[in-house]
Amino acid sequence: GAGVSQTPSNKVTEKGKYVELRCDPISGHTALYWYRQSLGQGPEFLIYFQGTGAADDSGLPNDRFFAVRPEGSVSTLKIQRTERGDSAVYLCASSLSGLDLETQYFGPGTRLLVL
Amino acid sequence: AQSVTQLDSHVSVSEGTPVLLRCNYSSSYSPSLFWYVQHPNKGLQLLLKYTSAATLVKGINGFEAEFKKSETSFHLTKPSAHMSDAAEYFCVVSEKGGSYIPTFGRGTSLIVHP
Numbered sequence: 682g683a684g685v686s687q688t689p690s691n692k693v694t695e696k697g698k699y700v701e702l703r704c705d706p707i708s709g710h711t712a713l714y715w716y717r718q719s720l721g722q723g724p725e726f727l728i729y730f731q732g733t734g735a736a737d738d739s740g741l742p743n744d745r746f747f748a749v750r751p752e753g754s755v756s757t758l759k760i761q762r763t764e765r766g767d768s769a770v771y772l773c774a775s776s777l778s779g780l781d782l783e784t785q786y787f788g789p790g791t792r793l794l795v796l
Numbered sequence: 797a798q799s800v801t802q803l804d805s806h807v808s809v810s811e812g813t814p815v816l817l818r819c820n821y822s823s824s825y826s827p828s829l830f831w832y833v834q835h836p837n838k839g840l841q842l843l844l845k846y847t848s849a850a851t852l853v854k855g856i857n858g859f860e861a862e863f864k865k866s867e868t869s870f871h872l873t874k875p876s877a878h879m880s881d882a883a884e885y886f887c888v889v890s891e892k893g894g895s896y897i898p899t900f901g902r903g904t905s906l907i908v909h910p
Contacts, residue, residue, distance in 0.1 A: 685839065723902050739897075785898075787841070
């Protein structure tokens with residue numbers, strides 16, 4: 682079956698611009714996660730959705746970052762006034778219900794470069 | 797609070813020799829522990845997870861890990877490396893009982909020489 686997909690695979694933008702990154706989770710998965718992976722680092726948690734609501738957004742670095750999941754499936758990560766430090770790979774993952782020990786399935790990521 | 801330390805940024809082995817990737821964790825509660833693998837230009841894939849049912853956990857592709865509470869370790873091993881094992885490996889910890897928000901280590905790059 683289809684896995685987690687993310688679009689675009691690569692995004693180049695200029696400092697100060699607005700970007701949207703999309704995640705399509707596995708069908709039927711209620712839990713969805715966003716991570717950011719900087720070069721040479723492990724993924725860093727940003728936000729976790731349970732259905733349509735953000736259950737935990739403690740990892741968002743500041744108010745320039747925002748994410749939505751209006752219908753409980755596709756999610757969009759939005760970054761306003763991008764900065765060079767936002768350059769990273771943004772990963773999305775989904776799991777069946779978000780319970781402990783449940784396997785998360787990761788997408789291939791969106792590589793964001795802010796010039 | 798939880799954290800994870802991967803002790804080696806790079807590990808280099810010859811094909812057919814054993815693999816050891818080291819991971820130490822810190823957790824205020826009973827931890828859940830995972831190993832993920834990331835091949836170039838591919839998504840992270842779960843190798844194995846510790847469920848507390850058994851301290852020795854077997855995963856895919858011949859990998860296994862042993863949970864040692866006294867040493868707060870969860871090292872990943874494989875008896876014989878294949879060229880296809882070359883990838884980035886991440887040790888992950890989360891704390892049971894709350895929402896499943898994992899903390900990833902910085903990763904260990906496994907290099908396999910022919």
